Each structure stands twice: as C-alpha cells, then as structure tokens.
Amino acid sequence: MITIVAQFTALPGKTEAILKEIEPMITATRRESGCISYVLHQDIKNPDNFAFIEQWKDQASVDAHMQSDHFKTIGPKLNALRVAPSTVHLYKEVI
Amino acid sequence: MITIVAQFTALPGKTEAILKEIEPMITATRRESGCISYVLHQDIKNPDNFAFIEQWKDQASVDAHMQSDHFKTIGPKLNALRVAPSTVHLYKEVI
Numbered sequence: 001m002i003t004i005v006a007q008f009t010a011l012p013g014k015t016e017a018i019l020k021e022i023e024p025m026i027t028a029t030r031r032e033s034g035c036i037s038y039v040l041h042q043d044i045k046n047p048d049n050f051a052f053i054e055q056w057k058d059q060a061s062v063d064a065h066m067q068s069d070h071f072k073t074i075g076p077k078l079n080a081l082r083v084a085p086s087t088v089h090l091y092k093e094v095i
Numbered sequence: 096m097i098t099i100v101a102q103f104t105a106l107p108g109k110t111e112a113i114l115k116e117i118e119p120m121i122t123a124t125r126r127e128s129g130c131i132s133y134v135l136h137q138d139i140k141n142p143d144n145f146a147f148i149e150q151w152k153d154q155a156s157v158d159a160h161m162q163s164d165h166f167k168t169i170g171p172k173l174n175a176l177r178v179a180p181s182t183v184h185l186y187k188e189v190i
Contacts, residue, residue, distance in 0.1 A: 002139070003136055003148065005100055005102075005146060005148070007100075007184075019189065019190065022190065023190055026190050039188055039190070040188070040189045040190045041098055041186035041187065041188055041189060042186060042187055042189045043184050043185065043186055044097070044185045044186065044187055045185060049184065050189070051100060051184065051186055053098065053100070053148065053186075089102075089138050089144065089146065090138065090139045090140065091136035091137060091138055091139065091146055091148075092136065092137055092139055093134055093135070093136055094114065094135045094136060094137045094145070095114065095117065095118055095121050095134070095135045
C-alpha cells in the first residue's frame with residue numbers, strides 16, 4: 001500500500017471555490033479500482049491549508065490515477081485558486 | 096475525529112536510531128483510549144523523510160497524548176537525531 005499526503009494552501013477567499021472544483025474529482029477518484037481511501041482534510045488552526053490523505057493499492061494504481069482525466073484536468077483549475085501546486089509525499093508504512 | 100500529520104527529516108545515518116527510539120512510544124500511544132490509529136510512514140523517494148499519520152477521537156484525546164510521559168520524553172530524544180522538530184498539522188475531514 002502507498003499513502004500519499006498532498007498539501008496545499010488556498011488563496012485568500014478561495015476555499016469555497018476549491019471545494020466546488022474538487023468534489024467531483026474526489027467522487028471519480030474513489031471509483032478507481034486501486035483507490036483504498038481518498039479524503040480531503042482542512043487544517044483546524046489554519047483553514048486555508050488543506051491536505052489530501054490518500055491510500056492506494058500499489059504504484060500502478062497511483063500511476064493510473066495520475067493518467068486519469070479527472071486528475072489531469074483538476075491541477076490547472078486548482079492552480080488558479082491556491083498559492084502553489086501541492087507538496088506531495090508518497091509514503092510506505094514503517095511501524 | 097482529528098487527523099494529525101507530523102513530518103520530520105532524519106539526520107544523515109540516524110534512521111535506525113530513530114526507529115529504535117520511536118517503537119516503544121508507538122506501542123504506548125496505541126494503548127491510549129482516544130487513539131484510533133497511529134502509524135509511522137517513510138517517504139518512498141526520500142527515506143530520510145518521515146511522517147506520523149494519526150487519528151484521534153477528539154481534541155481531549157490529543158491533549159491527553161501530549162501530556163503522556165511517552166510523548167513528553169520522545170521529543171528531546173528525537174531532536175538529537177533529526178534536522179528539526181516535526182512540522183505538525185491537525186486536520187478535520189472535509190470531503
């Protein structure tokens with residue numbers, strides 16, 4: 001299993017617009033065969049900070065997700081609404 | 096539920112020492128009543144980068160964890176083995 005943490009910061013006042021763009025992409029992503037979980041989180045203390053925490057079956061599942069239409073089209077849309085592209089880490093469980 | 100992502104970078108050559116220090120703390124933490132999950136992750140591409148991904152019942156559970164002996168003693172030990180203290184985000188689920 002691969003766990004992805006993808007963190008980004010919304011531009012001021014753009015949180016609602018981001019959620020509107022993201023929701024259909026989340027629905028489509030959860031239908032992918034290798035997607036175990038895919039949840040958008042919001043920082044409790046700094047509500048402009050968001051993180052996707054994602055669990056994928058394997059690297060092939062991640063690769064397929066990154067080739068999906070819903071993934072390829074969301075990035076440019078979000079980049080107009082956030083400070084910078086996501087900071088992305090791919091993790092394996094250790095303990 | 097509160098999800099915590101706590102990320103840190105090991106000093107060069109200190110990964111094994113960190114894992115040795117952390118393991119008993121993880122065992123003790125998982126026994127806390129408000130701990131839903133508590134997993135140490137390692138970055139697949141940059142193995143010196145680690146992240147705890149934690150799920151807690153509520154803020155009271157987080158507060159109790161931070162007052163525990165195993166939490167209060169691990170920080171100084173780890174600070175001798177990592178580049179800087181953890182970057183910590185407390186998240187709520189949005190979508």
